[in-house]
Amino acid sequence: KQWYQRRVRGGRVSFKVLAPSIPIVWTCNCSICTKKQNAHFVVPDSKFTLLGDSASHLTTYTFNTHRAKHQFCKWCGVQAFYKPRSNPNGMGIMPHCIDSDTIKEVEHRTFDGRNWEMCIQGSDIVKHSEEGSSETKGNS
Secondary structure: OEEEEEEOOOOOOEEEEEEOOOOEEEEEOOHHHHHHOOOEEEEEHHHEEEEOOHHHHEEEEOOOOOOOEEEEEOOOOOOOEEEOOOOOOEEEEOHHHOOOOOOOOOEEEEEOHHHHHHHHHHOOHHHHHOOOOHHHHOOO
């Protein structure tokens, strides 16, 4: 595990996240993830911390079921993290928003968001936001 820290482009939103040294990055093909190129790794809420007054600089976009909370900086527009529909007890972190020299490698997995209800039943993505699971303790 390693602590990663980052600020969005304008510096108003900053956070830290405790994640495996080789995070599992999910690529989803749903309508919003495809448009935003929303590749992300998932951590439990307890492993994610907004720093300073970052919350006051965020705005949130939701659609359809309104379970996913797409948060982004209202000044620069960067989305560095969000609350995934698949992981309501976790955060999805965009690895490209982490300082580039701290993540050396990622493992890629796909999620069929176009067929969300069917895919969620067979996917292990939910485990990534559960406290104490092997996915949150380190790499398997």
